Amino acid sequence: MALINFLKKEIVSIVRDKFGLKTALTQFDVSPVPSNQPGHIGSNIAMYLAKELKKPPYVIGAEIAEALKLKEYAEDAVVIKPGYTNITLKNSYLKSELGKLFDNDDYFRNDFGAGKNVNMEFVSANPVGPLNIVSGRAAAYGDTLASIYSYSGFNVTRETYVNDFGRQMHLFALSLLARYLQLYGDDIAIPEEGYQGEYVTEIAKVMKEEKGGGFYTKMGRVTDLEKCPLYGEVREFGLKHVLNMQKSTLEKFGVKFDTWFSETSLHEKGEVDSAFKIINDKGLFYDKDDAVWFRTTDYGDDKDRVVKKNDGEFTYFASDIAYIQNKVKRGADLVINVLGPDHHGYVKRLESIMQGLGYDRERIKVIILQQVNLLEGGEKMKMSKRAGNFVSLDELLESVGKDAARYFFIMRSYTSHLDFDLELAKEASDKNPVFYVQYAYARLCNIFEKAKDAAKPEEYLSLESLGGLEKEETELVLSILTIPQFIMESAERDSPNWLTQAVHTLAGTFHTFYAKHRVVQEDRQAMLKRLYILSALKKTFEVTFEVIGITPRQKM
RNA sequence: GCGCCCGUAGCUCAGUGGAUUAGAGCGUCUGACUACGAAUCAGUAGGCCGCAGGUUCAAGUCCUGCCGGGCGCACCA
Numbered sequence: 236m237a238l239i240n241f242l243k244k245e246i247v248s249i250v251r252d253k254f255g256l257k258t259a260l261t262q263f264d265v266s267p268v269p270s271n272q273p274g275h276i277g278s279n280i281a282m283y284l285a286k287e288l289k290k291p292p293y294v295i296g297a298e299i300a301e302a303l304k305l306k307e308y309a310e311d312a313v314v315i316k317p318g319y320t321n322i323t324l325k326n327s328y329l330k331s332e333l334g335k336l337f338d339n340d341d342y343f344r345n346d347f348g349a350g351k352n353v354n355m356e357f358v359s360a361n362p363v364g365p366l367n368i369v370s371g372r373a374a375a376y377g378d379t380l381a382s383i384y385s386y387s388g389f390n391v392t393r394e395t396y397v398n399d400f401g402r403q404m405h406l407f408a409l410s411l412l413a414r415y416l417q418l419y420g421d422d423i424a425i426p427e428e429g430y431q432g433e434y435v436t437e438i439a440k441v442m443k444e445e446k447g448g449g450f451y452t453k454m455g456r457v458t459d460l461e462k463c464p465l466y467g468e469v470r471e472f473g474l475k476h477v478l479n480m481q482k483s484t485l486e487k488f489g490v491k492f493d494t495w496f497s498e499t500s501l502h503e504k505g506e507v508d509s510a511f512k513i514i515n516d517k518g519l520f521y522d523k524d525d526a527v528w529f530r531t532t533d534y535g536d537d538k539d540r541v542v543k544k545n546d547g548e549f550t551y552f553a554s555d556i557a558y559i560q561n562k563v564k565r566g567a568d569l570v571i572n573v574l575g576p577d578h579h580g581y582v583k584r585l586e587s588i589m590q591g592l593g594y595d596r597e598r599i600k601v602i603i604l605q606q607v608n609l610l611e612g613g614e615k616m617k618m619s620k621r622a623g624n625f626v627s628l629d630e631l632l633e634s635v636g637k638d639a640a641r642y643f644f645i646m647r648s649y650t651s652h653l654d655f656d657l658e659l660a661k662e663a664s665d666k667n668p669v670f671y672v673q674y675a676y677a678r679l680c681n682i683f684e685k686a687k688d689a690a691k692p693e694e695y696l697s698l699e700s701l702g703g704l705e706k707e708e709t710e711l712v713l714s715i716l717t718i719p720q721f722i723m724e725s726a727e728r729d730s731p732n733w734l735t736q737a738v739h740t741l742a743g744t745f746h747t748f749y750a751k752h753r754v755v756q757e758d759r760q761a762m763l764k765r766l767y768i769l770s771a772l773k774k775t776f777e778v779t780f781e782v783i784g785i786t787p788r789q790k791m
Numbered sequence: 792g793c794g795c796c797c798g799u800a801g802c803u804c805a806g807u808g809g810a811u812u813a814g815a816g817c818g819u820c821u822g823a824c825u826a827c828g829a830a831u832c833a834g835u836a837g838g839c840c841g842c843a844g845g846u847u848c849a850a851g852u853c854c855u856g857c858c859g860g861g862c863g864c865a866c867c868a
Contacts (some may be wrong), residue, residue: 243850262808263806264810266807268811269811272812279809279810279811282810282849285848291848315811316810316811317810317848317849318810319812341852379848400868401867524866525866527866528866537793537794537864540866541865541866543866546866550866550867550868551867576796576861576863577862578863579795581863582795605796605797605862606862646805647804647805648806650797651796651797651805652860652862653804656803664830668815671830671831674830677830678830682825682827683827686827704844724807731867732805733807734803736815740815746831749827749831750823750829750831750832751832753827754827755826790828791830791862
């Protein structure tokens with residue numbers, strides 16, 4: 236168990252012994268103390284107990300400090316101002332904690348998720364073109380959150396939904412067909428609402444290449460795109476091609492989905508009908524104006540929603556009912572949807588589905604990412620996929636690289652708008668904080684390179700005692716040991732940025748240490764001690780980099 | 792009009808179930824490479840935390856109202 240969690244439990248047990256409280260006691264804080272205060276780790280527990288115990292926090296804090304002092308891991312414990320209980324840990328204890336994180340990743344894991352299965356859906360773009368920067372935010376956020384959940388005791392499935400059923404797919408297929416015919420000189424236009432982007436022609440060229448001349452001949456003379464006899468094959472080709480493009484982009488971005496789930500498959504397998512039956516049996520459907528409506532207002536939505544249009548077609552919302560049912564049937568204890576800002580009206584609808592199907596509302600969590608604004612020359616760009624003037628994720632990756640792009644996307648809170656300055660990103664300079672963190676790692680690796688001849692890993696890793704610790708060393712050790720807590724809190728808050736901040740702080744603590752103390756040096760004891768601490772730091776960087784999806788570079 | 796999000800340093804943003812002196816990056820100014828990488832470090836300046844009430848021993852954080860900005864309110868996806 237990691238440091239903070241352990242101390243939390245210790246404090247709870249002390250409180251139980253001393254004051255005999257039965258309440259849960261989970262909401263108090265245990266965290267590193269500000270550097271200008273005495274002690275290593277502090278707690279505000281006394282403030283929480285003050286009301287219930289009817290005693291001043293300072294008095295309660297003092298009693299807890301007395302009890303903490305007696306613990307074998309404590310060097311000292313004091314009470315501060317309003318009632319903080321600050322504990323100073325023994326160096327021997329810090330050393331043994333560091334020792335725990337070498338073998339595997341367990342020290343960085345926590346059991347917040349208690350083994351629950353989570354279906355985490357993100358990106359879910361229409362399969363009608365290359366992924367853009369907006370999907371980039373979703374990809375970086377969703378993938379990182381999935382990692383954080385994995386480290387927090389959840390069993391996570393990364394999933395993306397392929398909207399291959401509706402009108403957009405149809406329009407795209409028609410556009411592709413038109414471009415294809417144009418390559419043969421046919422005078423036929425893209426549908427009015429079709430996709431104008433250059434990439435459609437590119438795909439048409441590939442199709443022409445792969446399908447060969449016979450395909451065009453077989454088509455006959457097409458005057459109406461809708462009536463083309465080979466429409467199905469064109470659509471199929473376009474879909475596959477676009478999905479492959481998206482997959483390869485995501486791969487470059489370090490994102491790999493476990494499942495690409497097809498909307499069409501829900502209809503083909505009759506899952507829409509069976510899910511409908513459940514809702515219908517509960518009397519949640521009704522007919523009005525020749526359409527079928529879902530009474531989502533029963534669950535707090537501001538209006539009821541159509542599931543089947545008056546022309547007999549299902550809506551997108553109808554697929555969603557089957558999709559959520561499908562996810563639950565596949566074993567999801569928790570369904571998470573990461574959506575863009577234009578979907579916030581969807582939250583209540585999705586919750587309604589979950590409840591309408593007979594499950595708890597808490598079984599679904601909808602996370603709305605706020606908007607990404609692209610800035611070029613300080614001006615906001617308006618993007619539209621149909622107009623074809625969007626910036627693709629591929630372009631972004633080419634100009635700034637995976638690490639900077641991912642880091643930039645997740646370092647902001649998901650509730651905040653994100654301004655993406657293209658020129659700044661293209662500079663790839665130290666204005667991007669990812670370099671700060673990666674530089675720390677490269678520097679660290681360099682030390683080990685220098686130390687290679689002076690000391691063997693067997694020697695410093697089997698160190699018995701750290702001896703005395705300088706201020707900067709202590710801070711570095713504490714910064715390392717609290718990372719697991721940040722991983723857990725990132726999961727609790729669905730906030731990867733909580734973790735990037737912690738990593739940034741960790742890097743900063745290391746840089747400060749580095750500037751003040753030499754590692755490879757004559758004082759052998761000091762060197763071994765520092766190599767020991769830095770080994771723990773190296774491991775910590777590697778694990779956190781893995782979680783946030785950036786590359787640990789030995790050289791930059 | 793209704794709903795979601797945002798308003799914190801010059802700019803871009805963090806800020807945890809209220810709590811130790813509100814933080815970081817960029818930009819400003821001043822210092823530090825003949826020692827493990829100066830993509831770094833040390834220091835400096837810069838804040839009525841949008842406004843007004845309320846709750847509390849304690850509010851950037853919770854409640855109410857207002858002001859400003861973004862986005863959404865389809866038998867589109």
